Amino acid sequence: MLNLEKSPNSFSAELLADILSLPKRSIESKINKGELVPCPKTNLIPIEQVLHFKEIKSFLESNWDEEEKIKPLRNYNLIELFAGGGGLALGMEAAGFNSVLLNELDKHACSTLRHNRPNWNVVEGDISQVDFTKIKEPVDVLTGGFPCQAFSYAGKSLGFEDTRGTLFFEMARAIKEVNPKVFMAENVKALLKHEDGRTLDVIKNVIDELGYVLVEPRVLKAIFYKVPQKRERLILVGIRKDLIDKADFSWPSPYKKILALKDAFYKGELFSSDVQKSPGQTYPERKKEIMDHVPPGGYWRDLPDELQREYMKASYFLGGGKTGMARRLSLSEPSLTLTTAPAQKQTERCHPLETRPLQSREYARIQTFPDNWEFQGPLSAVYKQIGNAVPVNMAAALGRALVRLLNDIECTQVNS
Structure with a gap:
């Protein structure tokens, strides 16, 4: 049943383009043709005009509330690789998983994990030095966001051994040594087309060789999962071949509506108070004077x-939109994807009302980290941990989908 009461009632052309995975010019073309008619007062497109799009219907037919009630039938153990500052781990914890090991190379990220969860088994160091055969507990799920490196293809059979030297190989080795029921890997959207798709083909071959069936990979948009940010991640889910006929994996339902930057900064649906002041980068005086005009x-x-000429210099004469340069965010829209620093010239993330880069706590809220999650290390390390993280609410939605899968497997095994 369509529920219009709790849904957004209008969209900007830019946001609608993001939702539908279309270029903004496609939406503008529909407006020019009269297929979409923005409200004259707000310049927003009413929801009634876009109800025929499946992405819009998905908000209105959302099972989010029911899926939030999913709980593990028993204690499910989790190993996480490339854990970073804890976004994925926090989401998995919220879904009900018990972490038995988290591996991370970065010392500041490890300090963050230990500071906030002293009971977690954080193994700091190079993953190639971790012996996963020593883990005695049965592991239900292994997760991680392996950094994507180019593989060498010349004269190779593209199997498990041929990926040696890449971080994907180390994740594959962990899967081989641990033999979890399910694994989930996340990566940048660009992995789909990396090396004209050959990198993903290699990964698929290795997953099959390891004894797992890969669910058709999907790019998930964070804005669909109660995250006020236009972030996209490629998600890979593999199910062990001996369990594949016992349950089907279902992707999580989207949240009931799209949240905006104001939901991150002010008391409301996401947080019980306004965002507090926190450490952050600052602009040089001349840059601030220029950004004041945006x-x-x-x-x-x-x-x-x-x-424009002063700020852009030679780039002023080059083609392309370069829409990230001198970019000021809007409270009424989701944030652009956060990077590892808010004042990089190509990917500017200026506060919507004040002329300054986003502060660290604002960064964390956009990634839906709870306010009591305290990041460790110098400011640059804090921005890096937050900018590289999987948004917590999106991770929790994926975690619940994995719990549902494991629950179904559990029920099938009990009844067989």
């Missing part, structure tokens, strides 16, 4: 021409 939601093209 309106909320605007970028370098909104500057006066002489300031």
